Amino acid sequence: MKRSNTVIIGAGQTGLAMSRELSKRSINHVILERGKIANSWRKERWDSLRLLTPNWMNGLPGAPYLGRDPEGYMPVNEFADDLTGFAAANRAPVKEETSVLGVSPFGVGYRVQTDQGAIDCENVVVATGAASRTSRPSFAQDLSANITQLSPLDYKRPNDLPPGRVLVVGASASGTQIAREIHNSGRDVTIAVGEHFRVPRSYRDADILSWMEITGRWGDRYDEVEDLDRQRGVPSLQLTGQAGTNPLDLNALQDIGVEIVGRMAGVRDNTVMFSGSLANVCAAADLKMNRLLKGFDDWAHENGLFDKVDACDRPARTRVPHAPRLSIDLGREGFGTVIWATGYRPDHSWIDLPVFDRKGRIRHDGGIVSPGLYVMGLPFLRQRKSTFIDGAANDARDLANHLTRNLGLIKAA
Amino acid sequence: MNVQSKANTANNGVNVQALLDARDALSQAPAAAQFTWRAATEWQNGVHSRSTIEGFFGLGEEHKHRKAFTIDADHPAEFAASDNGPTPVEIVLSGLGSCLASGVASVAQNRGIQLRSVTAFVEGDMDLYGILGIDADVRNGFTAIRVRFEVDADATDDEIAAVVAQSQKRSAVFDLITNPSNVSVSVA
Numbered sequence: 001m002k003r004s005n006t007v008i009i010g011a012g013q014t015g016l017a018m019s020r021e022l023s024k025r026s027i028n029h030v031i032l033e034r035g036k037i038a039n040s041w042r043k044e045r046w047d048s049l050r051l052l053t054p055n056w057m058n059g060l061p062g063a064p065y066l067g068r069d070p071e072g073y074m075p076v077n078e079f080a081d082d083l084t085g086f087a088a089a090n091r092a093p094v095k096e097e098t099s100v101l102g103v104s105p106f107g108v109g110y111r112v113q114t115d116q117g118a119i120d121c122e123n124v125v126v127a128t129g130a131a132s133r134t135s136r137p138s139f140a141q142d143l144s145a146n147i148t149q150l151s152p153l154d155y156k157r158p159n160d161l162p163p164g165r166v167l168v169v170g171a172s173a174s175g176t177q178i179a180r181e182i183h184n185s186g187r188d189v190t191i192a193v194g195e196h197f198r199v200p201r202s203y204r205d206a207d208i209l210s211w212m213e214i215t216g217r218w219g220d221r222y223d224e225v226e227d228l229d230r231q232r233g234v235p236s237l238q239l240t241g242q243a244g245t246n247p248l249d250l251n252a253l254q255d256i257g258v259e260i261v262g263r264m265a266g267v268r269d270n271t272v273m274f275s276g277s278l279a280n281v282c283a284a285a286d287l288k289m290n291r292l293l294k295g296f297d298d299w300a301h302e303n304g305l306f307d308k309v310d311a312c313d314r315p316a317r318t319r320v321p322h323a324p325r326l327s328i329d330l331g332r333e334g335f336g337t338v339i340w341a342t343g344y345r346p347d348h349s350w351i352d353l354p355v356f357d358r359k360g361r362i363r364h365d366g367g368i369v370s371p372g373l374y375v376m377g378l379p380f381l382r383q384r385k386s387t388f389i390d391g392a393a394n395d396a397r398d399l400a401n402h403l404t405r406n407l408g409l410i411k412a413a
Numbered sequence: 414m415n416v417q418s419k420a421n422t423a424n425n426g427v428n429v430q431a432l433l434d435a436r437d438a439l440s441q442a443p444a445a446a447q448f449t450w451r452a453a454t455e456w457q458n459g460v461h462s463r464s465t466i467e468g469f470f471g472l473g474e475e476h477k478h479r480k481a482f483t484i485d486a487d488h489p490a491e492f493a494a495s496d497n498g499p500t501p502v503e504i505v506l507s508g509l510g511s512c513l514a515s516g517v518a519s520v521a522q523n524r525g526i527q528l529r530s531v532t533a534f535v536e537g538d539m540d541l542y543g544i545l546g547i548d549a550d551v552r553n554g555f556t557a558i559r560v561r562f563e564v565d566a567d568a569t570d571d572e573i574a575a576v577v578a579q580s581q582k583r584s585a586v587f588d589l590i591t592n593p594s595n596v597s598v599s600v601a
Contacts, residue, residue: 265592276591284578287571358443
């Protein structure tokens with residue numbers, strides 16, 4: 001039986017950031033990775049995807065971005081290479097090709113069972129990310145077997161799709177990007193639109209995430225915001241890793257000929273049905289976007305910068321078709337593919353501990369699940385940016401501090 | 414601070430604190446949140462019927478309204494009927510208007526917005542070729558539904574629009590009109 005003080009599960013940005021913090025504190029640990037370092041960045045993203053954060057936000061702890069394009073958006077494989085270099089530079093003790101099969105209580109700590117044997121430890125850090133599986137509605141199983149069903153985790157490129165029209169379900173960052181790419185490859189695309197978080201890529205000549213950062217919203221803490229549950233469920237920003245002139249929103253998609261319909265509401269006999277709520281979800285998204293942008297204007301006023309930044313360039317309101325279609329008979333209309341861009345969920349099914357709520361979500365207080373058990377990289381874990389690359393450093397430091405204090409308590413007892 | 418002081422002064426007659434307390438309590442007791450609503454509809458004569466609404470189930474037990482309410486439904490003279498009440502589809506429209514109006518009042522109160530008047534004008538378009546069986550491609554139900562709100566309140570246009578948007582997001586009737594529901598009908 002192997003032993004390690006701490007087992008980190010997952011060698012992505014959060015797991016590697018935590019490893020660096022533990023190494024600084026001379027805490028013996030190992031990182032288990034089911035594939036290679038940055039596995040999901042390499043294996044579970046589509047080819048053309050670029051990071052949604054500008055490069056100046058894509059530095060790693062102690063290794064800020066030093067490239068020539070701080071305002072650009074790097075391809076994900078470039079970032080995956082950065083992670084591999086980061087792990088090497090920090091001599092991170094990564095065991096690749098090691099899948100965790102279970103985590104259960106053992107003595108005062110935990111036993112981590114892997115396909116390479118078991119490891120006993122005092123602490124476990126779950127750093128497998130927030131996007132291990134897609135969250136599909138239950139009626140996905142009612143679609144005919146003739147329809148190819150994909151998600152952003154297994155979609156790679158338009159050429160791989162079977163012939164026919166494509167229905168993209170979900171209009172957040174993944175759905176809108178994939179809809180545009182497939183449409184531009186020469187196919188008919190329909191996108192089903194539920195609640196979404198519309199934001200322009202840039203506002204008053206600055207990246208929207210620069211505004212988030214400079215106005216302090218980006219670093220909002222989990223114990224300081226109202227209604228944390230709601231904040232943790234907010235859909236991803238409707239963004240693409242591409243600079244300002246070519247916005248990606250529902251107007252832009254309609255301009256190139258993508259059909260928009262309401263939230264997908266059900267399937268009957270291979271006819272998919274859409275909610276009649278499209279007008280409201282678009283109106284609500286516009287109102288919410290304008291509140292956010294007004295907050296930035298107010299900040300500029302308060303800081304005497306209002307005249308120094310470019311004039312307002314509020315995006316036009318979302319155009320909603322007069323009578324969006326409420327149903328589509330997929331077979332009759334020649335649809336071959338449905339892509340579920342309906343959000344992601346972590347996969348913690350291998351944790352054999354009573355730490356889940358009634359919806360199967362891991363319960364945690366800012367990443368602290370129970371003594372010696374930590375989780376990282378979930379939406380608004382400790383900060384609004386916890387799921388983003390530049391959120392990893394603070395969360396790793398805070399949780400490593402907690403872990404160290406906890407070790408001290410165990411030793412003192 | 415501003416929001417807080419507004420919240421304390423706005424009074425739309427909605428006990429928001431009770432609603433928020435109920436939300437907190439029910440989030441710890443999912444079984445208690447399971448409600449069943451009922452209506453009993455008795456045919457009168459012709460296309461005239463009378464629905465009685467009294468009991469409902471929720472919070473783990475049976476409840477009764479303060480009294481039994483009745484709603485008559487009929488059709489107007491243009492349908493060769495006796496017009497003892499609104500048509501069922503008009504009752505559905507009134508249900509949508511009532512649900513959205515109550516949502517507006519609650520959301521406004523929660524956001525500290527004092528309402529002076531709120532009116533929802535609800536319209537539903539229907540092609541009778543559907544219910545009369547003239548054209549199988551025409552649906553029975555509404556081909557379009559429009560709601561126009563007139564709101565007089567201490568708030569900006571955007572704030573009012575946001576309240577109206579939120580009332581749709583949290584409306585049961587809006588949901589059941591805009592989304593399909595499974596309906597099972599049996600004969601005892």
